[in-house]
Amino acid sequence: MKIKVIHGPNLNMLGVREVNLYGPMKLEDINKNMEVVAKQNGFDIEFYQSNHEGDIVDAIQESLNEGVDGIIINPAALTHYSIAVRDAIAAVNLPTIEVHLTNISRREEFRHKSLISPVVAGTITGFGPFSYHLGLIAMMQILNEIKMAKEAKEK
Ligand code: DQA
Numbered sequence: 001m002k003i004k005v006i007h008g009p010n011l012n013m014l015g016v017r018e019v020n021l022y023g024p025m026k027l028e029d030i031n032k033n034m035e036v037v038a039k040q041n042g043f044d045i046e047f048y049q050s051n052h053e054g055d056i057v058d059a060i061q062e063s064l065n066e067g068v069d070g071i072i073i074n075p076a077a078l079t080h081y082s083i084a085v086r087d088a089i090a091a092v093n094l095p096t097i098e099v100h101l102t103n104i105s106r107r108e109e110f111r112h113k114s115l116i117s118p119v120v121a122g123t124i125t126g127f128g129p130f131s132y133h134l135g136l137i138a139m140m141q142i143l144n145e146i147k148m149a150k151e152a153k154e155k
Pocket of ligand 1 (some may be wrong): 100
């Protein structure tokens, strides 16, 4: 089973960007850690980052042709205003988990609203890079449950 991880605008700058908020860890190290855990559990995983809204929409849509079973997404700033990203997630209708490094509810008021949360299975926010790990654990659980339900039906 394949998981696609999508990172939104400015997340390529982790480790450099507002380290007081987002921490010192680089995106490639977050990805490497997720890759180890996914592989250990028998899942394929791929990663995508873009600073462009349309490219994020394309990456979500392309999941359908790539055999992707579930999406983990940190939409970054797009969380708070992108109806296009929200609609793409709803359109592909794959199990999706939203993650944030920071607790968006504790930050500026404009970050309190997520347009993405209503179309995802769940949201993990506020645990730094560990949010991605928790998102991965949750996604593997969801996909294992789907697999077991399918197998039970085939019996
Ligand atoms: C973020 C929170 C967003 O509000 C912000 O625009 C980001 C990162 C997070 O991971 O905490 O770029 O998604």
